[in-house]
Amino acid sequence: RTHRIASIPGDGIGVDVTVEARKVLDRAGQRHGFTLEWTEFDWSCERYARTGAMMPEDGVERLSAFDGIFLGAVGFPGVPDHVSLWGLLIPVRRAFSQYVNLRPVRLLPGVTSALAGRSAEELEMVIVRENSEGEYSTIGGRHNTGRPDEFVLQESVFTRVGVERIIRYAFQVAGSRSGRVCSATKSNGLVHSMPYWDEIFAEVAAEYPDIHSEQCHVDALAARMVQQPDRLDVVVGSNLFGDILSDLAAAVTGGLGMAPSGNINPPGEYPSMFEAVHGSAPDIAGKGIANPVAQVLAGAMMLEHLGERDAARTVETAVSDVLAERAVVTPDLGGSATTSELGSEIAAALG
Ligand code: NAI
Ligand code: MG
Secondary structure (H helix, E strand, O other): EEEEEEEEOOOOOOHHHHHHHHHHHHHHHHOOOOOOEEEOOOOOHHHHHHHHHOOOOHHHHHHOOEEEEEEEEEOOOOOOHHHHHHHHHHHHHHHOOOOOOOOOOOOOOHHHHHOOOOOOOOOOEEEEEEEEEEEEOOEEEEEEOOOOOOEEEEOOOOOOOHHHHHHHHHHHHHHOOOOOEEEEOOOOOOOOOOHHHHHHHHHHHHHOOOOOOEEEEHHHHHHHHHOOOOOOOOEEEHHHHHHHHHHHHHHHHHHHOOEEEEEEEOOOOOEEEEOEEEOOOOOOOOOOOOOOHHHHHHHHHHHHHOOOOHHHEEEEEEEHHHHHHHOOOOOOOOOOOHHHHHHHHHHHHHO
16 A cells, blocks of 8 residues: 655754654554655745745645645744745645644653643543634734724634534544543633534534533633643634644643644545644754654554554554653653654664
C-alpha cells in the first residue's frame, strides 16, 4: 500500500520536527507493510518574505491530489501572523472542508503535568474544535477612521450546518470513549451566536440519549480544566473557544511540545491535514532542541486516518516507551537530548 502525502514543513522548528516525524512514520511503514510517498512543499512565511505569497496561486488545487497533508508550523519574525493564517492554514482548512479540529490530549508516562498530582486517567481529554466558521471571519471592518468615535466591527458566522455537524462529530467521538460531552458556551455574553449554538447542542444531544451531555460557560470551563480535569472527556467548542481550550488542555498535559492535532474532513472527500498544536517557536528555532513528539503524534493521527490503525498504535507506544525511560528527552521535558536524538530514539523503539 502507498499513501501519497504532501509535506509542508513551514518555518522555524516546524522544519526540525517534521524531519524527525517523517523518520518515525517511514519506519512504521516498513514495519507494517506500507509506503508513505512524500512530496515536499516549501510553503512558509519565509517564502512569503521572499516572494510575497505563502503558497502559489494553485496551491490548494495541488494539494487536492494527496491522501494527506502533513504540516509543520508556519510563522516567521517580521511576517504578521494573520498572513500565515489567512494565506495558508485557513484557505486549506476551508477548501477541503476540514471542519473538525481534533486535539486529543493525554498525559504520557514520564511527563510532568503543570497540574501537580494529577494522574494520566484524570488528564485524558479530547477537544473537538469547530474549524471552518464562527469567530474567525473576515466580515467586519474599521469605521470612522481617525475620528473620536472610531470603532471596529468583527462579525462571527454560525451556520446550522456548521454547528450541527461539529456537535454531532463530538457525540460520535464520545460514543467511542467515555460517553461524556461538554459544550463550551458563553450565552450570557454573546447573545446571538451562543444561544443558537446551545439550541443545536440540545437538539443533537436528544439524538444520543446514552451519552451524558452538559454545557459550561467557557470561562468556568477553563477553570474546571485546571481544577477538576477528571470530570471532562470530550469538550466541543466553537473555533475561538476550541482554540483557547486546546492550548490550555495541552499545557496541563505536559506542554505544547506534546500536543498533536488533526484538521479533519470526516467524509474523506478531501485530504485532511495533521500538525502539531505548537507554532514555529522562533525563540528556539535553529537550536536543535524542539520536542518532536507533538509532530510524531500528529503523524500517528494521520496514519490512523489513512486506515493504518496498527501502525498508529505502534508509533504511540514507541513514544510512550521512550518518554517513560526518560533517558533521551528534550529540554522542555527536563532532559538534554536534541530534536534528532529523540526522533531517532522513537524510530528505533519501533523495532
Ligand atoms: P509557539 O507554539 O511557537 O511557542 C510558544 C512557546 O512554546 C515558545 O516558548 C516555544 O519555544 C515553546 N514550544 C513550542 N513548541 C515547542 C516544542 N515542540 N518543543 C519545545 N518548546 C516548544 O507559539 P508562539 O511563540 O505564540 O508563535 C510563534 C509563531 O508560530 C508565530 O508566528 C505564530 O503565528 C506561529 N504559530 C503557527 C501555528 C501553526 O502553524 N499552526 C500555530 C501557533 C502559532
Ligand atoms: Mg492555537
